[in-house]
Amino acid sequence: MALPDSETIVLHPGVLGAPVGCPVRWYRSARARRVSLRIDARAGEVVVTLPMRTARRAGMALLTTHAAWVMQRLTALSPAVELAPGAEVLIGGRPHVIRHDPDARGGAFIDGATIIVSGRPEFLxxxxxxxxxxxxxxxxxxxxxxxxxxxGVTVRALRLKDTQSRWGSCAPDGTLAFSWRLVMAPGWVLDYVVAHEVAHLRELNHSPRFWAHVETLTSHRExxxxxxxxxGPTLLRVG
Structure with missing residues (x-):
């Protein structure tokens, strides 16, 4: 039951749709109870998860059944943004252009609407x-x-991650984790995500009491x- 890590599979998204090559990554999971599909926005591919003893053909059947949905979601993704000179990256919701200045000092820093990066180009x-x-x-x-x-709560630790499905999380021990990609979102969006996770330090659930705490911290929820x-998917396409 060996699976390729990834491959391109030709899908037929419908009667009027032409066959399209679809990038697919296969994943086998001991926790999975059924075949499932998800879109990996960062990689620009569909991930097919199979239970340990399920054959590849079951994944192919699900892909074929949902070919139109898969191709619609992949086509809707923003182009990937490479961190290279001339590329535009959001910081706080505002575009900043990357400029390489090998003679500058300080690694990388903001100058107006520009991210200036010093040093050798391979490290940019x-x-x-x-x-x-x-x-x-x-x-x-x-x-x-x-x-x-x-x-009036205490944060045990603060961590940064690079997650795909959750912008923030709160562990039972009081550790808060956030996606570093939130730095690209407008400040009021970041404020909401932080308020959401801090509120979990009082209520580790999504009860009315929890949402009441969120409302006391930020007015930007909806x-x-x-x-x-x-x-969000656009932020995942950067880097």
Whole structure:
């Protein structure tokens, strides 16, 4: 039952749709109880998850049945943004252009609407990503401190991750985790996500009491949720 890690499979998305090559990544999981599909926005491919003893043909059958949905979702993804000179990256919801200046000092830093990156060109992408992560942690830490003080709660630790399906999380031990990609979202969107997770330090659920705490911390709940639904996949396409 060996599976290829990834491959391109020709799908027929419908009567009027021409056959299209679809990038597919196969994944076998001991926890899976059924075949499932999901779109990996970062990689621009569909991931097919199979239970351990399920044959590849079951995944192919599901892909064929949902070919139109799969191709619609993949086609709707924004183009991938490579961290390279001239590329445009959002910071706080505002576009910033990457400029390489090998003679500059300081790694990577903001100058107006430009991200200036020093050093050798082969290190540029890493330096930009390191800068974005550091900026995300700085902004998130400031918001966490303010919201935690407002609710009278204690944060055990703050971590940054690069998740695909969750922008933030709160562990039972009081550790908060956030996607570093939130640094690209407008400040009021970031504020909502931080308020959401800090509120979980009082209510580790989504009860009315939890949402009441969120409302005391931020007024951007619905707008931020809408923004992340509409624009979140674009953030995953950066880097």
């Amino acid at each position: 992408a890493r330096r930009v990503k390191d800068f974005l992560r550091a900026e995300a942690k700085r902004r998130i830490a400031t918001l966490v401190e303010g919201h935690a003080a407002a609710l 707008a931020a949720q809408d923004w992340l639904r509409d624009n």
